[in-house]
Amino acid sequence: MRPLILITNDDGIQAGGIQHLMDVAQEFGDLVVMAPEHNASGLSCSLTSQQPLRVHPLEERDGRHVYTCSGTPVDCVKMAVEHFCPQKPAVVLSGINHGSNASINIVYSATMGAVLEACLDGCQAIGFSLLNHNPEADFSGCDGTVRSVLAHVLEHPLPEWTALNVNIPRGEVKGIRLCRAARARWTDSLTPRTDPLGRPYWWLTGKFVNDDPAPDTDLYALDHGYASIVPIRPDYTAEGAIPQLKDLETEHV
């Protein structure tokens, strides 16, 4: 039996990146696809609690069942795993995102929100992103990396509570590097403007600043033409800080 592969993204079902990923992934298994109806970029691990969710079938043929969901990428994963997958997926893929999710961008990314959700749901999960925001981007340069990582994970299961954040540079890919996320930052995020009625508003922009040039980071690998893989876990705990902060403890008697 071919493995079951669940696919989602945050750019919406029409995006070139998910269409490309479906074609490559189908070489490895049967697909269930559950993607947002519309662009859901920047929604992080948002879930929908105040409204009902709807699902619409889009394509039903052998080895490829495609649906859209009215919710977020996290909702898509919950929905597909609980109600639309005939068995637990062998792996959940998210992407290929139009734009980088390296470094701190993962925090805001709904592509990676879906991956973290899949990991919380006990599934193996991989997010793929190409460093090209263009809606017309050419994803064929990703194929070698996607095939290599997907084949490996299907053969050698990931450690428990661990998923992968894979970012792919433009152009020729020199290889694949295991990395940690670089500690970068966004500055000057909100540009003030004035509307036609003279009232102020602000729009998200920002400059990306990398203060962490170390060679073990994802940004370094990408800058040098390599695809980066950062192993991630759905947990923000800073274990190393616990001993330093012990004097915050109190006992009320």
Add this chain to the structure above:
Amino acid sequence: MRPLILITNDDGIQAGGIQHLMDVAQEFGDLVVMAPEHNASGLSCSLTSQQPLRVHPLEERDGRHVYTCSGTPVDCVKMAVEHFCPQKPAVVLSGINHGSNASINIVYSATMGAVLEACLDGCQAIGFSLLNHNPEADFSGCDGTVRSVLAHVLEHPLPEWTALNVNIPRGEVKGIRLCRAARARWTDSLTPRTDPLGRPYWWLTGKFVNDDPAPDTDLYALDHGYASIVPIRPDYTAEGAIPQLKDLETEHV
């Protein structure tokens, strides 16, 4: 000069939790408050990129400047730090949330999304949550914990790239414990229903299952009547998994 304290939340400016936090925090410094206009629970680290943001002043008096913002809690922090704080805040507080953000709930929480954003922006940051979803919850039981943690952080700066996730049990608080986040999970998240026109929809529900009963976890501390503090960092990297996954690396020659 009194320290500048920036306050936000995800339940919206009208929530009892933020109103209570403002009163306690003002014992320690001057306040800038930038909160979402409406409930933004479950929005995680979402940011608003597709629409402009608006800000409305609500209260302007000595030592307390209160604004609402049309965006998410992450947007509120970016907006306040960049455009509405006269200097860098000594600390950013988020909450007091109506309901737990312990364990994996932090992943979905926009209360904690604001805290992670503040940390990424180079600010000290603390999120407070009470284990009571009731909109009419009594927050007075939180005062001892809030005062103790806030006073400590103002006097002893947190380690770099580290923020705090503070959860407070109902009733009498026995003390404060430093913890790691428990590895729990939500199951049966989406309940299927049928609308009056006979069409299916799903609504988020779910059962919380804790598979991690260890005494160093936040859920254990809370279950035993203690407030829990989990030090967090805005980084999902699973450093421990990097050596195990080295055979994913390739070199194309």
